[in-house]
Amino acid sequence: MAQEKRREHQEPADETRGPNDELSRSLRDVLTLTSLVRVSLGRALQMPATDVEAMEHVMMAGRAGETLGPGELARRLGVTSAAATQTVNRLVGEGHLTRVRHTGDGRRQLLGVTGSGRRHVMGELLPLFALLAEASADLSPAERAGAQRYLDNVADAYRAFLARDSSTSAQ
Amino acid sequence: MAQEKRREHQEPADETRGPNDELSRSLRDVLTLTSLVRVSLGRALQMPATDVEAMEHVMMAGRAGETLGPGELARRLGVTSAAATQTVNRLVGEGHLTRVRHTGDGRRQLLGVTGSGRRHVMGELLPLFALLAEASADLSPAERAGAQRYLDNVADAYRAFLARDSSTSAQ
DNA sequence: TGGAATAGCTAAGCAACTTAACTATTTCCG
DNA sequence: CGGAAATAGTTAAGTTGCTTAGCTATTCCA
Numbered sequence: 001m002a003q004e005k006r007r008e009h010q011e012p013a014d015e016t017r018g019p020n021d022e023l024s025r026s027l028r029d030v031l032t033l034t035s036l037v038r039v040s041l042g043r044a045l046q047m048p049a050t051d052v053e054a055m056e057h058v059m060m061a062g063r064a065g066e067t068l069g070p071g072e073l074a075r076r077l078g079v080t081s082a083a084a085t086q087t088v089n090r091l092v093g094e095g096h097l098t099r100v101r102h103t104g105d106g107r108r109q110l111l112g113v114t115g116s117g118r119r120h121v122m123g124e125l126l127p128l129f130a131l132l133a134e135a136s137a138d139l140s141p142a143e144r145a146g147a148q149r150y151l152d153n154v155a156d157a158y159r160a161f162l163a164r165d166s167s168t169s170a171q
Numbered sequence: 172m173a174q175e176k177r178r179e180h181q182e183p184a185d186e187t188r189g190p191n192d193e194l195s196r197s198l199r200d201v202l203t204l205t206s207l208v209r210v211s212l213g214r215a216l217q218m219p220a221t222d223v224e225a226m227e228h229v230m231m232a233g234r235a236g237e238t239l240g241p242g243e244l245a246r247r248l249g250v251t252s253a254a255a256t257q258t259v260n261r262l263v264g265e266g267h268l269t270r271v272r273h274t275g276d277g278r279r280q281l282l283g284v285t286g287s288g289r290r291h292v293m294g295e296l297l298p299l300f301a302l303l304a305e306a307s308a309d310l311s312p313a314e315r316a317g318a319q320r321y322l323d324n325v326a327d328a329y330r331a332f333l334a335r336d337s338s339t340s341a342q
Numbered sequence: 343t344g345g346a347a348t349a350g351c352t353a354a355g356c357a358a359c360t361t362a363a364c365t366a367t368t369t370c371c372g
Numbered sequence: 373c374g375g376a377a378a379t380a381g382t383t384a385a386g387t388t389g390c391t392t393a394g395c396t397a398t399t400c401c402a
Contacts, residue, residue, distance in 0.1 A: 023319055030325050035249055036249040060199070079210075131331055135324035136321065142313065146316065146317025146318050150317075150318035157303055157305065158201070
């Protein structure tokens with residue numbers, strides 16, 4: 001636990017070997033494990049990992065009061081809209097999603113999760129969420145606040161990074 | 172993961188819609204953004220996202236004093252050893268990795284990063300690491316400790332989840 | 343009203359992945 | 373010791389999810 005003092009300005013001089021930050025290291029572990037979990041979920045649910053991810057996005061959006069279409073789904077998944085269409089085709093074909101025309105804007109399609117789709121995915125996801133809830137419940141409020149702030153900072157960092165060359169590579 | 176005093180009893184009853192935990196939500200955002208960053212890095216570096224990931228793993232291991240072979244790389248990437256071999260073939264072909272026989276165990280191959288490989292990948296990665304370092308440096312020591320503990324808990328949760336059905340789905 | 347923009351879909355091709363089978367080396371015992 | 377089993381890695385073939393390019397339909401806007 002080498003708790004340094006504040007470092008408002010970091011010199012990138014010697015850091016040619018990556019972040020020696022202990023926190024970045026823990027984050028990196030979580031990210032590696034996440035991609036393993038992704039693969040594992042896909043196998044367990046017998047669907048491509050992207051489709052599982054798609055289901056999560058549609059459900060999360062629903063929870064937030066939004067309704068996604070294939071285009072927005074593509075953006076969140078980091079794939080082309082053509083790929084998202086194919087994912088939606090699969091999921092609708094399996095009875096996990098519904099796709100209905102937006103009343104008022106005929107170009108749009110609105111995606112919804114079916115009951116069976118939710119049950120199917122949640123069967124695997126709920127145990128994971130329970131474990132994650134424990135990971136959070138184990139913390140003191142102060143720790144939780146720190147974790148929250150770090151993650152929000154990291155999200156901002158990622159967004160800044162993505163904005164970097166969105167002209168050349170994004171979309 | 173120790174300390175279960177808070178909330179020993181969480182009822183999974185109503186939680187059929189996912190985690191309403193604010194922290195889980197922030198984590199989820201980071202994970203979504205991470206996969207977007209992955210894609211973006213692959214595009215920027217003109218290589219498959221898996222290959223970028225592979226380079227990171229080899230470099231991280233090196234920093235930790237380990238030397239990976241294709242098999243261990245496959246495990247960390249969540250792909251088959253055949254896929255890892257192909258990734259290594261590509262990376263060696265591009266001059267980013269070296270592959271030499273392990274002296275003492277002729278079955279093993281040891282992977283190393285070349286100077287040009289490191290430069291190529293780090294050219295894109297360093298700016299990202301700098302942003303992540305800021306995300307951490309912005310925190311107070313107490314906040315950092317909280318974040319650290321949360322991430323370690325999450326890593327444990329993921330490992331527990333992966334161990335769940337490693338008999339049926341893993342590898 | 344007509345052109346540009348937006349949303350989505352289709353079709354074809356590609357490339358990264360998987361499975362299955364194989365070689366080479368090492369380890370374990372009988 | 374010597375042969376079976378285990379381990380590490382590779383090869384070859386086939387699958388499939390993704391991309392690119394081009395298209396239709398609808399809405400915006402000027």
